[in-house]
Amino acid sequence: MARDRNHLAYPPSAPDEGEEVVSTSYSPSHQARRPHCHPSLCTPKSSELEDEFDGWRTLASAGKELKDNFLKALAEREEANRSGKMTSVIFIRDHNTLGQEVSGYIDYAHRLKTQDFQPYFSGKKRLVPGRSDLCYYNWKTQVSTSNSSPNFEVIYDDPNGLLFKNKRDKKILNVDxxxxxxxxxxxxxxxxxxxxxxxxxxxxxxxx
Structure with missing residues (x-):
């Protein structure tokens, strides 16, 4: 599995022309290490598209005073992800409650359907990748998992690296x-x- 691990080690490179950067005060040391997402040794799970979330019009971000750019970015995308107009994949590298560095890819639309996001938008909880997300890696324990979601199929054995295939339109999302x-x-x-x-x-x- 060494080859897979290497080609999934993506550096936080500078954005290309036309790509958006949402910025606030940010320490350059945050970019010192490369984000990883290792493929699971298990076969990714697959499932059919879920029915649209009946209560998507009640936004969890509504009425919240959001100061951090990440929470603002989630709020801007919440309605589109709930309604099915957009499916967003979130890459996060941070620390879990045990202080261990973790990284992974989250299907935002699926999380919105399965979790209450009001605690995230109110600052009571932190959004951190977990073992049930599209891709997860714990830097300390070296535990890695990969799971397809109702919106994306995980393709981790492609020569081009880690890919996500949208289950609706069959188009490929490349995270390299x-x-x-x-x-x-x-x-x-x-x-x-x-x-x-x-x-x-x-x-x-x-x-x-």
Whole structure:
């Protein structure tokens, strides 16, 4: 598995022309280490698309005073992810409650359907990758997992590196910063005081 680990070690490179950067006061030391996401030894799970969330019009971010750029970015995308117009993948590198450095990719739309996000937007909880997310790696324990979600199939054995295939339009989302994110997708580097490293990949779903 050494080869897989190497080609999934993506450096936090500078954004290309046309890519968005959301910034606030940010320490350069945050970019000292490379974000990883290792593939699981297990076969990724697959499932059918879930029904649309009935209560998406009640936004968890509504009425919240958001100061950090990452929370603002989540709020800006909440309605589109709840309604199915967009599916966002969030890369986070930070520390868990045990102080261990973890990194991974989160299906934002799926998390919104399965979790109450009001504690996140109110600052009572921190959004951290877990073993049930699209991809997860614990730097201390070296535990790695990979799971397909209702919106994305994880492709971790491609020569080009880690890819996510959208289950609706079958288009590929490429998270390698040295490549474009793919058709109908956009990469945004979010500089946050609350997290070590954050990148958001937005995939727009075209309607006929």
């Amino acid at each position: 910063p040295s490549s474009g994110p793919g058709e109908d997708s956009k990469r945004t580097f979010v500089q946050s005081d609350l997290y070590v490293h954050v990148v958001i990949y937005d995939h727009n779903i075209r309607t006929v």
